[in-house]
Amino acid sequence: MTDHSDQADSAEQELRYARVRAAMAERGLDVLLAYGPGWRRENIRYLSDARVAGSAALVLVPAVGEPVAFSTRPADLGVIAARGWVTEVARLDLGGAALTDRLRDLAPSRVGIALRELLPQALAEAVTTAVPSAEVVSATGLLDDARMVKSDWELAQMRRSAAVCAAGWQKFVDVLEPGLPEYRLVAEVEAELKRLGAEDNFMLIASGGDEVTGMTAPTSRLLEEGDMVRTELTPQMNGYWLQICRSAVVGKASDAQRRSFDLFNEAVEAGLSVVRPGITAHEVAVAENDVFRKYGYGEYCGATYTRVRGHGHGLHLDETPIIEGNHTVLPERAVFIVHPNTFTPIAGYHVLGDPVVVTATGYEVLIETERILFETPREVAA
Structure with missing residues (x-):
């Protein structure tokens, strides 16, 4: 069970708000508005530790004073208030009346909006109408940076996610057999993850041979002997996502599939x-891609065949991308997955990767699942 004791809650809440307010002071912000559309609720969860379901929500954090939460869904307001991190709540409507009233009372000179890039025009206009003389800037990076450094409490949640990742992959391998539709395979995994307490799961899959160029949602395709079945499964536990990337063969692996695994x-x-x-996302991606370049497969590291070489984890399932050109620094306690998933002509698209936390001396792999090319059925030692 999650530790929601008063002491743990108080310490985690104080740490987060101290971190956020320190960043606000550095940027000269009088008010921070953390916006959360229905598909990006990580900042709302970070500041309220409440699971909301409305189409839009906001948490207003003044430089001094108590935060206020807003949601388009009335039921969310009770959920947020009951959690206790943000006790003042109000309905968020298209005109933003409650929001504008609060902003007028605060009279800020400089307002930062996290996910300002996704803010509906009606809400953006409500902010500028409420405080027409205030400078309004993006604060997306502020909260991205704050969330990147995980606390002990957060790492405990992510270790729970890691255990569920491993269990989900074990179920994946256990049910693999010729004739099974992809959607049945995913359904078995989803059922296991939910049985273990996952709030949600993001999962892609692909099955077949060297013609496979990427992963999709599951289809009705029936698994065949010799197929390599690739997946990334990403359960969410108490708000925190973690991912495992693996590939398995229905039956015995071919020489090409083994060579592909060795490369990846x-x-x-x-x-x-x-x-x-202090390493950058760029440097991690270069290290991965240089292996492909060494063996003459560098062309498969570009945008034609692949997207990223990994990405951050936390309250959002796909945080800072591990990709060449992204010079974001990965500090101690950052969590991300290293996965050089891409197509090559050796055996088609291959999926392999482990999530890690950056430690003072290097890294810690968060899952215990072997990094091997799984085959089914697996031989049992005598």
Whole structure:
């Protein structure tokens, strides 16, 4: 069970708000508005520790004083208030009347809006109408940076997610057999994750041979002997997402599938080998891609065949991308997955990766699942 004791809650809440307000002071912000549309609720969860379901929500954090939460869904207001981190709540309507009243009372000179890029025009206009002389800036990076450094409490949640990842993958392997539709395989995994307490799960899959170029939602395709079945499964536990990337073969792996695994495993190891506090996402991606370049597969590292070489984890399932050109610094206590998932002509699209937390001396892999090319049925030692 999650530790929701008064002492743990108070310490975690104080840590988060102290971190956020320190960042606000550095940027000269009098007010922070953390916006959360229906598909991006990570900032609302970070500041309220409440699971909301409305189409839009906001948490207003003044430089001094108590925060206020707003949601388009009345039921969310009770959920947020009951959780106790933000006790003042109000309905969020298209005109933002309650929000504008509060902003007028605060009379800020400088307002930062996290996810300002996604803010509906009606709410953006409500803010500028309420405080027409205030400077309004994006604060997306402020909260991204604050959430990147995980507390002990957060790492405990993510270790729970890691255990559920491993259990989900074990179920995936256990039910693999010829003739099974992809959607049945995913349904079995989803049922296991929910049985273990997952709030949600993001999962992609692909099955087949060297013609497979990427993953999708499950289809009705029936698994065949010799198929390599690739997946990334990403359960959410108490708000925190974590991902495992693996591939398995229905039956015995071919020489090509084994060679593909060896290539991808070397790339994972190369990415992990450079992880330490202060490394950049760019440097991790370069380490992975250089393995492909070494063997003549560099063209498969670009946008034509792949998206990223990993990404951050936390209250959002797909945080800072591990990709060449992204010079975001990965500090101690950042959590992300190293996964060089891409297509090559060796055996088609391959999926392999482990989530890690950056430690003072390097990294810690958060899952215990073996990094091997799984085969089914697996031989049992005598």
